[in-house]
Amino acid sequence: MIIKILRRIVLVLALVATGNSPSVFSAQVDFCKVFGAVYVEKNPQLADYRVYEEDSEAFCNIKVYEADSRVFADREGLWHFTDTKAFADFTIYFESKKGLADFSVYFIEVESFAGCNN
Numbered sequence: 001m002i003i004k005i006l007r008r009i010v011l012v013l014a015l016v017a018t019g020n021s022p023s024v025f026s027a028q029v030d031f032c033k034v035f036g037a038v039y040v041e042k043n044p045q046l047a048d049y050r051v052y053e054e055d056s057e058a059f060c061n062i063k064v065y066e067a068d069s070r071v072f073a074d075r076e077g078l079w080h081f082t083d084t085k086a087f088a089d090f091t092i093y094f095e096s097k098k099g100l101a102d103f104s105v106y107f108i109e110v111e112s113f114a115g116c117n118n
Contacts, residue, residue: 031062031103032116036089037070038079047093052101057117060106065114077114 029049041047054060066081067073073080082088095101108114 029102032076034062034090034103035076035078036073036080037082037087039082039085039088039091041091041093044093044095046091048090049092049102050095050100051092052095052098052104054098054104054106057106057108059104060117061103062105062116063108063114064105065108065111067111075114076116078111 031049034049044050057063062077064077064079067078068080070080070082070087072078085091098104106117
């Protein structure tokens with residue numbers, strides 16, 4: 001029995017040391033590739049991404065412009081909000097706490113400034 005416990009400990013340490021930890025928190029989101037039609041979920045567990053809306057452009061991960069049509073939401077930072085989940089390319093949930101979000105956004109008025117905030 002002690003040998004089984006020691007094997008499990010060694011396995012977990014090996015996974016953590018190699019970076020192959022099965023932790024949910026280790027997943028990184030490439031927010032620059034998130035564009036297109038978006039549906040806003042009311043339940044965070046059903047959303048593809050949890051998003052925090054910044055008050056300042058300086059601290060956001062991506063600057064988002066709301067496109068008038070799904071056709072025009074064809075590059076990074078261009079989102080078209082839809083009321084039908086079936087028509088969405090991805091779903092989001094707006095978090096009230098930045099620490100719980102996958103990434104943060106700032107909504108802008110000028111399309112040409114949309115994109116990643118490097």
